Amino acid sequence: DGPFALIAGPCQAEGVSHSVEIAATMHEVCRARGIPYVFKASFDKANRTSLGGKRGLGIERGLEVLAEVRRQVGVPVLTDVHTEEQCRLAGAVADALQIPAFLCRQTDLLLAAGETGKPVNVKKGQFLAPWDMPNVAQKIASTGNRSIMLCERGSSFGYNTLVTDMRGLPQMAATGYPVIFDATHSVQQPGGLGGASGGQREFAPVLARAAAAVGVAGFFIETHPDPANAPSDGPNMIPLDQMAGLLDTLAAFDRVAKADPVVLN
Amino acid sequence: DGPFALIAGPCQAEGVSHSVEIAATMHEVCRARGIPYVFKASFDKANRTSLGGKRGLGIERGLEVLAEVRRQVGVPVLTDVHTEEQCRLAGAVADALQIPAFLCRQTDLLLAAGETGKPVNVKKGQFLAPWDMPNVAQKIASTGNRSIMLCERGSSFGYNTLVTDMRGLPQMAATGYPVIFDATHSVQQPGGLGGASGGQREFAPVLARAAAAVGVAGFFIETHPDPANAPSDGPNMIPLDQMAGLLDTLAAFDRVAKADPVVLN
Amino acid sequence: DGPFALIAGPCQAEGVSHSVEIAATMHEVCRARGIPYVFKASFDKANRTSLGGKRGLGIERGLEVLAEVRRQVGVPVLTDVHTEEQCRLAGAVADALQIPAFLCRQTDLLLAAGETGKPVNVKKGQFLAPWDMPNVAQKIASTGNRSIMLCERGSSFGYNTLVTDMRGLPQMAATGYPVIFDATHSVQQPGGLGGASGGQREFAPVLARAAAAVGVAGFFIETHPDPANAPSDGPNMIPLDQMAGLLDTLAAFDRVAKADPVVLN
């Protein structure tokens, strides 16, 4: 078992140079550590808390940015999809697709994502139990596509709060599919700022090291050179210049975890 | 203030005669009680727990069924929509549209529903607080369509369980939009049967009378002549022959509530 | 079935004249409405959020106040107990005892309360399910004392928040013991003010009318002539001069509920 993989990038694609900067930095940081790296950016924030939240570049321009990142930096790219049509368009450009948590029960979307043949990272809905995810994976797998990742990003815990149940990681891994821990959305405070979601960036590394110790196949971490001025998810993204240190920490726990993995019964 | 309105029907449209039977029965029951009635049926269950769950008739056949109900029984009809394209198609046939709870943050869907000009009933996501709903309503209202209903259907409470916070009803009503209480989905046990959602039918009237006492503009209740053999949501639907009695109960509480409404502060 | 009973009074006994004022007012209000009334006051707030919170008069002085209320106003009195010794002392003066929610699993306390032979009102712990309460009641009943009331006061829902699951009322009633709804503690925000618990007084009547519609044997409502200056629970107590109106509302729902009670299968 090698080290974990990393899916990282800004919440939104903000333009070619911005995305390339992040991707190139992360590519370098990950290569130095032997960590397989996938660049992530959204072309559309389809479910902002309020209408005034910035939506993103749109699919056409967003996919161009992803293609440029791929071309200029030479890393695989992942983006999230919200409709069957987006699966087809994004599947032609991106190396992997992602199903947002709110949409993880939408059968047609899961099937369309599966049919692209691309790896699919499905976020576990905040309203689902870990043991509900085999049914979700099965929808994708029914297309013959078994490149499926199951991603933990927290469970609803009262209002405007998420909690991460670390038991869910091995429970989901029991499916046989790799499990990804989304460290930055797990510390979101959904709707907590009224017109936007808040976040607790300082706890993302806390939960990430816990997840590393439990054992995961990969991490999903949103990062930005200047989170305070990011158009979305600023309160929970990790500053780009802190990513190397965070990965060193996680890699240290990962080595211990991989040498002595959790075995349930 | 007249009595509450009722949105009721089977979880899925199963065919013309089946839907007409339910609609005609409910139409009669409601007319006798002065309750405005809207027939509800889904043409597509887009988010079944597992792939094997029955999806429904599909949009084309499903909308035909709704049109027949409208024509034969003379009641307005409502159906739920999952994509922008469905908004346009269903908006041409149905008298009102409904946004499923999981999709209540999908901006494009809310805008497309709003743009039909038809009344839109938005279910509150199981992952949202009541005070998050004004942002949801505002997305629809931005289209100029202010025929919006906000619908309570329970909040995530641990795993495979929902809880209804009755405080949410007047909190949502403070938006000025009518509030609907969904009595049958509020007693769902999501994923609780492994490959399907369970339910606690016996508690639907319990929560409904509580909601009536708090005060609501309407109820959403799924009903079926034979819930045990329904293709979905059987465990929480109310048997059709119990609806008259339930409405009598709710009407009695509603009269008291409307005569002495909740005032916050 | 007559109307519900009412347990009401200030959070803390603050002195004879203060308690007598409240008891006399409530006695009058309840007599006019045919509502059996029990005066409630605590002699000790044993579990304040922080050390600086006012504890109360102490058991000796507190029981004197209760005895005076009983003598001067002629109403039965209830107080809460925290130790076996307090059961014996309070049991000699009070007409009924109450077990605080945090202590509802302490076997010796339940037994000691039972052994007084006085009616015991047990609050359901914020950490318990309704179906856990038969075990609690059984501890008291094992003493031969079957004058037991089970009291709903909310369940933990994330941090610093409670939610009331109205399904719990008939579930607890299935034990055969009368169920009391505590309207004012159900709207507490435990620890929500840092050094003290907050509260949402405006929602106490909302939850109370919901509970009345579901059907309860009685209500527990803390009231105070000047909540803003009460030594504890000010944010959720009902102003004394609003109690008559609230009882009228609840009585109206209660009449409907008692005429058409909830039947679970």
Add this chain to the structure above:
Amino acid sequence: DGPFALIAGPCQAEGVSHSVEIAATMHEVCRARGIPYVFKASFDKANRTSLGGKRGLGIERGLEVLAEVRRQVGVPVLTDVHTEEQCRLAGAVADALQIPAFLCRQTDLLLAAGETGKPVNVKKGQFLAPWDMPNVAQKIASTGNRSIMLCERGSSFGYNTLVTDMRGLPQMAATGYPVIFDATHSVQQPGGLGGASGGQREFAPVLARAAAAVGVAGFFIETHPDPANAPSDGPNMIPLDQMAGLLDTLAAFDRVAKADPVVLN
């Protein structure tokens, strides 16, 4: 920073030879690993789910067992206390006292425990937020006793379920008091077996390694040579012969964590 400390032993003291066996085994295991060890056993299970649950040896006999363990094995001993009187009696024998989670807000108990001058391990109530614990610690510290440990053992998450929020560990550590992670009660399923609490023993090591990675001063782990036949908490105790392996795992994570501790802001 040395390794974490360990508080471990059976849920209940079952007798001298039984306790000595466990203490001697753990003493050996811990000494070999440089882990400071404290034997733990309860003399009274004061809050069993149901009346029929075995209560334990009682305080007199239980304290004799603890004294024997101390004498024969030469390890410090801890036990939990439920009343002020028990604080005085147990404080004269035990090296440290523990406040059960349900009782963590009982001011008199906290003060009495503090006044013994012995270290006090306070379990965080299942109904409290991490940021509520400074108020709890302050009650003990007001006695001049600052040997306080704050112990995480899970938060209420729906019915009959606990969830561990790993963010709570550094939040509580911000008080300056050492934080203990209770690995076995965190996987309890309170009341989940009807007349008894269930548990998920297999997840105790999962949560423990997560906590080790986040960083804790110590662990609390209940262990038994034959959990299936233990009088209480059998479903979540760790078999005694698995403790050495578990501690090796935790020590490996602890070393990484202590070399690179969590820093909040």
